[in-house]
Amino acid sequence: MKIEVKNLKKDFNKIFAVNDISFTVEKNKTIGLLGPNGCGKTTSIGMMLGLVKPTSGNILIDDQDINKIDKYSLLAKMNFASPYIELPKKLSVKQNLEIYARLYGVNNFNERISEISSDLGLDSFLNKKTGELSSGQKNRVSLAKSLINKPEVLFLDEPTASLDPDIGDFVRNYIEDYKSKNNITILLASHNMKEVERLCDSVIMMKKGKIIDSGTCDELIKNHGRINLEDTFLKIARSTNEVA
Amino acid sequence: MRWHKIYGLSLRHLYLIKNSFPRVLDLFYWPCIQIVLWGFISKFFSMDSAYYSDAVGIILTAAILYDFLFRSSISYNMMFLEEIWSRNFTNLFIAPIRISEIIAALTLTAIIRTSIGLVPAALLAIPLFGVSVFDLGPPLFLLLLSLYIFGVTLGLLVTSGLIRFGPSFENIAWASLFFLAPLGCIYYPIEILPEWLQIISKMLPLVHIFEEMRSILINNTVNYFIIYKAISISSLYFLLGVIVFYLSYNGARIRGTLINIGE
Numbered sequence: 001m002k003i004e005v006k007n008l009k010k011d012f013n014k015i016f017a018v019n020d021i022s023f024t025v026e027k028n029k030t031i032g033l034l035g036p037n038g039c040g041k042t043t044s045i046g047m048m049l050g051l052v053k054p055t056s057g058n059i060l061i062d063d064q065d066i067n068k069i070d071k072y073s074l075l076a077k078m079n080f081a082s083p084y085i086e087l088p089k090k091l092s093v094k095q096n097l098e099i100y101a102r103l104y105g106v107n108n109f110n111e112r113i114s115e116i117s118s119d120l121g122l123d124s125f126l127n128k129k130t131g132e133l134s135s136g137q138k139n140r141v142s143l144a145k146s147l148i149n150k151p152e153v154l155f156l157d158e159p160t161a162s163l164d165p166d167i168g169d170f171v172r173n174y175i176e177d178y179k180s181k182n183n184i185t186i187l188l189a190s191h192n193m194k195e196v197e198r199l200c201d202s203v204i205m206m207k208k209g210k211i212i213d214s215g216t217c218d219e220l221i222k223n224h225g226r227i228n229l230e231d232t233f234l235k236i237a238r239s240t241n242e243v244a
Numbered sequence: 245m246r247w248h249k250i251y252g253l254s255l256r257h258l259y260l261i262k263n264s265f266p267r268v269l270d271l272f273y274w275p276c277i278q279i280v281l282w283g284f285i286s287k288f289f290s291m292d293s294a295y296y297s298d299a300v301g302i303i304l305t306a307a308i309l310y311d312f313l314f315r316s317s318i319s320y321n322m323m324f325l326e327e328i329w330s331r332n333f334t335n336l337f338i339a340p341i342r343i344s345e346i347i348a349a350l351t352l353t354a355i356i357r358t359s360i361g362l363v364p365a366a367l368l369a370i371p372l373f374g375v376s377v378f379d380l381g382p383p384l385f386l387l388l389l390s391l392y393i394f395g396v397t398l399g400l401l402v403t404s405g406l407i408r409f410g411p412s413f414e415n416i417a418w419a420s421l422f423f424l425a426p427l428g429c430i431y432y433p434i435e436i437l438p439e440w441l442q443i444i445s446k447m448l449p450l451v452h453i454f455e456e457m458r459s460i461l462i463n464n465t466v467n468y469f470i471i472y473k474a475i476s477i478s479s480l481y482f483l484l485g486v487i488v489f490y491l492s493y494n495g496a497r498i499r500g501t502l503i504n505i506g507e
Contacts (some may be wrong), residue, residue, distance in 0.1 A: 046503040049338045052503060072341070
């Protein structure tokens with residue numbers, strides 16, 4: 001599915017969290033959404049998921065405006081994972097996955113749960129309560145939930161935040177592998193520049209609610225005369241003037 | 245003991261009160277409601293102690309019916325609060341579930357939770373006090389239906405508040421039903437209330453439900469018109485609750501609170 005964002009704005013009490021951004025994520029591509037804290041990434045993702053109503057502008061998913069059509073048919077093909085949202089702690093991993101499989105209308109959900117549990121290594125704690133899991137295990141369960149419906153559009157908000165390097169690497173490998181085997185468009189918000197360099201086809205840099213640059217990682221590094229994406233990010237984040 | 249430590253910890257709780265109006269409201273709300281409720285009950289018994297020939301039976305039946313209302317409303321709120329507490333709220337609202345489906349699921353589940361809580365209590369009253377709520381006969385089902393619709397409505401209104409104001413509205417969830425207790429004339433006839441309060445009370449289904457309950461138990465007569473009136477009033481409030489819920493949801497989308505509720 002293709003995502004088109006056109007002149008999107010969102011203000012809270014006349015302060016713009018997102019200020020006239022436009023971009024396109026082509027079908028089956030992975031785009032990184034980067035920027036300092038409070039730059040409008042989460043609000044932008046919230047608007048694309050229908051959680052936040054834009055002040056103006058359009059969000060088209062496969063040419064359908066999410067705010068003008070019955071958004072539920074689109075939401076069935078999308079999903080989201082973030083370490084800042086969790087699944088009910090008193091329910092087992094399997095119960096949580098079953099509930100979301102049902103909510104997303106997944107056929108043969110037992111088969112799908114087995115498949116994704118095996119892929120993400122959840123089998124050993126599938127019947128354990130979600131609240132009893134380590135943060136690495138919770139993260140994998142959250143990822144499993146976000147893939148339960150085999151989404152065509154996946155929003156990932158800092159998917160490896162607070163993970164140790166080993167599990168972080170496992171998650172990155174899994175996302176990379178999953179993408180190579182499935183038709184999926186991914187919008188990834190992350191502060192881990194190495195992760196972005198590895199997973200993303202191109203990158204959008206945001207600051208103070210605006211897009212200040214975009215392109216492939218190599219293009220951005222070259223344009224800003226830096227040696228890597230982290231340096232480029234720092235230059236943009238600390239600059240007082242916006243880059244055109 | 246160090247004074248600055250005691251002061252520091254006290255300050256933490258005082259700031260919490262200062263920063264949250266629902267918490268301030270909560271502090272003076274309960275004593276006021278208790279005074280009003282027990283004031284009317286005392287007034288009734290001091291004026292007309294011979295009114296009930298079977299005071300225990302009527303008061304316990306009223307308590308069971310009131311608890312049914314309380315449980316149905318609280319069950320509704322609890323299910324929603326649990327989504328907030330477990331930080332599952334965002335997951336739920338990005339799933340392809342319509343608001344009407346959320347309302348329907350909560351409404352259906354609330355009856356199960358309410359029944360689990362109430363049926364044993366109602367059965368317990370039979371051997372312990374010789375009081376059976378089932379003495380109300382077939383109208384009991386209609387009275388419970390009206391109470392359930394109204395309980396769910398209160399749940400909907402509080403849930404709307406939770407969406408609009410966030411978890412700090414939680415205290416209102418617990419307080420909402422006690423606010424209605426004095427007005428609902430659960431334990432005493434409506435005549436005990438001042439006239440101006442009677443006008444407000446009659447706009448609630450509770451007065452009609454509990455007046456009819458007393459009429460059935462004391463006079464052995466059933467007035468179905470009053471029962472249907474109570475159901476109609478409850479249904480009207482339910483419609484209002486649904487509208488308020490939709491408005492709150494849309495308001496939360498505009499304010500962006502759905503994305504970080506519970507934080």
